[in-house]
Amino acid sequence: MLGLPKGSLEEATLKLFAKAGFKITKSSRSYRPGFDDPELDGRFIRAQEMSRYVEHGFFDCGLTGHDWVVENGSDVVEVCDLIYSRASNVKSKWVLVVPEASSVQTVKDLEGKRIATEVVSLTRKYLESNGVTADVEFSWGATEVKVPDMVDAIVDLTETGNSLRANKLRIVDVLLETNTKLIANKQAWEDPAKRAKIETIALLLTAALTAEAKVGMKLNIHKDKVAEVLKELPALRNPTISPLTNGDFVALEVIVDEKVVREMIPTLKAHGAEGIIEYPLNKVVP
Ligand SMILES: Nc1ncnc2c1ncn2[C@@H]1O[C@H](COP(=O)(O)OP(=O)(O)OP(=O)(O)O)[C@@H](O)[C@H]1O
Ligand SMILES: O=P(O)(O)OC[C@H]1O[C@H](OP(=O)(O)OP(=O)(O)O)[C@H](O)[C@@H]1O
Ligand SMILES: [Mg+2]
Known part of the structure; x- marks a missing residue:
């Protein structure tokens, strides 16, 4: 049983679950969401009281702010940080x-x-x-x-x-x-089957959140230019480099922070890069 936060975290939470691969549907005024994963069931409740119901075991896990866990003095497992909220992804x-x-x-x-x-x-x-x-x-x-x-x-x-x-x-x-956290009930955390499911949810939500700030980039560049481009663009570190049929050119593929792209593209272009494409990502698992 999963606790979903009603209120300011609600919309962002449903979006994140969708990106993580769990479709949660809710009819208006109903606090019983539908899940496309038969192993999951859940309810919406206020973020302020989530940690109490996780501590007492009604929920095996739930999403709420660290602040409300502290304020309620709840004895729960803080499984992972999920740094997102209503307006931004900062603490x-x-x-x-x-x-x-x-x-x-x-x-x-x-x-x-x-x-x-x-x-x-x-x-x-x-x-x-x-x-x-x-x-x-x-x-x-x-x-x-x-x-x-x-x-x-x-x-x-x-x-x-x-x-x-x-x-x-x-x-x-x-x-x-x-910041927002995934929290778990202590007994549920000790139950191997429940723990495995909670860890899967944590992994996928983290991967989806990490992917939000990143994009993939692909481009072709003359092989003699690769070294100088990598030196000038530290964000490009560790790209995948593949040969092209045109022997003088190679393809570079890399995952970068979205915010550096606007500086990268003109620099790459100035070094003769061609066919530059940027694409969004759904999940990033390091
Ligand atoms: N403006 C905000 N920016 C970032 N996080 C917020 C903001 N407002 C609330 N939060 C976080 O969301 C969680 C729930 O917030 P809160 O307790 O304020 O309830 P709420 O859902 O905003 O309800 P209400 O709209 O009645 O205040 C808390 O953990 C809080 O830290
Ligand atoms: O720094 P900011 O981005 O402006 O966010 C802070 C505001 O958000 C929260 O209010 P909320 O919307 O939850 O309304 P509330 O005051 O009724 O709780 C909080 O209580 C602040 O008022
Ligand atoms: Mg509030």
Whole structure:
């Protein structure tokens, strides 16, 4: 039984599973998805409570943020990192935040003040470890709006930083870095058949995620130019080189980060490369 996150991770999760080779279908308002793999069954639940149901064994494994595993204090196996979220494929941070104009400079300045957050337990522990006593209240979300009128500071998640900028907020400290993870129930992890299936899912999801940032490239180039092109383009390292029927030319094939392609193509062209093609990838297994 697999736990899928309802909410901001939902769409990206279904896309990633599709790329990994698992088609998950869902009818609107139904939290029971359909799977094209007869060995799989699952449910959608909120990312915030996923780790509890994995810990207690309703789910053998599930996807959620590291932050909610920590906040809930759940005793689960963190099988692998899957660094994706709603908007980007980078890690996010839970940060202590105040209005730009606030006099608060460090956590110590929060003594006796009020703080709103979705992660009450994480925030209490953080204050305690800094020897600060402050009033921490639970926020259901839209937390940015609460400072400075309702509370003195907030602990909120930041990904792109857009919400902080839009609300003229300043970061005082970072409490926790987080990203999406595949987590597993401890007993399920000890069961060889279940573990094998969870490891297969982890392998395929990781391969699909790795492939998102990469592309394949193929090109033909004069054999005398190969050495200088490889020197100039470190991203091209370890290409597959195959001879062509035209004896002076070879074919190069390589997997590279997509972001370097826009610099590679003009350089390759300047060295006389021909027939340059770029293609997307579904999975990359190192
Ligand atoms: N803007 C964001 N950028 C990156 N990751 C995010 C963002 N919002 C949420 N997450 C991550 O997604 C997971 C679920 O997020 P969250 O607890 O905010 O629920 P949600 O699905 O966003 O629901 P809601 O829309 O009600 O806030 C968390 O692990 C969190 O770290
Ligand atoms: O740095 P950014 O890319 O702007 O992302 C951060 C925002 O995303 C989350 O909000 P969410 O959409 O989950 O709404 P919520 O505040 O209601 O939880 C988080 O609570 C921040 O508000
Ligand atoms: Mg949220």
